Amino acid sequence: DIQMTQSPASLSASLEEIVTITCKASQGIDDYLSWYQQKPGKSPQLLIYDATSLADGVPSRFSGSRSGTQYSLKISRPQVDDSGIYYCLQSYSTPFTFGSGTKLEIK
């Protein structure tokens, strides 16, 4: 099974910062990597797919990138509404595996 190591587990940032969340895959996943945001009591929402493509309706302050087998989600000048838990997902091979999640607080 492919392991997705997500970090950090939690993060507090201000409105002026750049937030970066990473997921390292245990093997190559051919950019079959997506990012999801989950707010309390809500279902996850797609942010980024295929590692770097922005999902419909997602603000351009969100972006995705890759370096080797490490994938990153960047939020530039985050808003308070961006607070929540972020998950990565590899869908290169089954079992599909999620990262452990990053709880983000925007102050």
Place this chain on the structure above:
Amino acid sequence: EVQLVESGGGLVQPGRSLKLSCLASGFTFSNYGMNWIRQAPGKGLEWVASISSSSSYIYYADTVKGRFTISRDNAKNTLYLQMTSLRSEDTALYYCARRPGGRRYFDYWGQGVMVTVSS
């Protein structure tokens, strides 16, 4: 508007069975792969099962293989998850999620249905 509405959850004793449904609307259901993902209380997301648009390809997580069965009825726009031999560790909020044809991500999720396995 794309909608996925799960139903069928509840409290069930260990070892018993339960069948979840996910009614889809707002899109051509038969063109999309579908998945079940679950989230134990206070925990992260766990992929459970996947089914292709025509039911030709089906995959399961090892934790549910042999106990859970994913299926779909394209005429009824409905996805199912038959769960048998339920265990306490199956207690979770179960989401259905849509996978665009030929793509490998989940673009719409339902609101989830709670399954509690307890005596």
